[in-house]
Structure formats: structure tokens, C-alpha cells
Amino acid sequence: MNISDNQKAKIQKAFVTAHAGREQPPANAAWKADVMRALRRTALTESSSGITLFMNRHLWQLVPAACALILVLSVILVNLDVSLDYELAQGFMADPVAFRAEQFWGI
Secondary structure: OOOOHHHHHHHHHHHHHHHHOOOOOOOOHHHHHHHHHHHHHHHHHHHOOHHHHHHHHHHHHHHHHHHHHHHHHHHHHHHOOOHHHHHHHHHHHHOHHHHHHHHHHOO
16 A cells, blocks of 8 residues: 555644544543553663662562671670680691691691
8 A cells, every 4th residue: 555645644634633632531640640650660660670670679678687687697706706716826827837737637
């Protein structure tokens, strides 16, 4: 089907006048809120990469668990006896060859 430019212009003009003369549908507050929510959701998914979108949605849910883990590990670290580690490090620094020999052969 081959349409000339004159026919295309007439069709376009008919569509423009039909669109301009139509009656506007009523829009209540709930409809406007739904439209804005859909626009924000679309803008968020189009502007964010996969990892950024994941972090925006799920990272804040993991923060309480991370804080609890930090608290538990801090309590464990405070209650550990670090003097044994200090003595091992001091023995290794004083004579590394003898220290390795003792560890290897159990002397």
C-alpha cells in the first residue's frame, strides 16, 4: 500500500482534530497516585543496574543482622585470651629457625 504525502497529512490532521476534541476522563486522587507510583518504579528500574537495584531493595534488610554479628564477634574477641598469641609471636620473632623446628618436630 503506497500512501502519498498529501494523504498522510490529511490522516494526521484528522487524528489531531479527533484527539483535540475528545472529552477528558475524570482522574481522582487514587488514580494519580497509582500513575506516579508506576512512573517512579519505571524510572528506578531503568536508571539502576542490577546490583544497585538489589542493594536499594535488600541491603537495608541485612543491616540489623550485620550489626548483631558485629556485636557477637566483638564480645567473643573481648573474652578471648590473647596472651597465648603474644607468646607465640614473641617466640617466633626471637628465633624463627628454632621456633619452626619446634613446631615441625615437636621438640
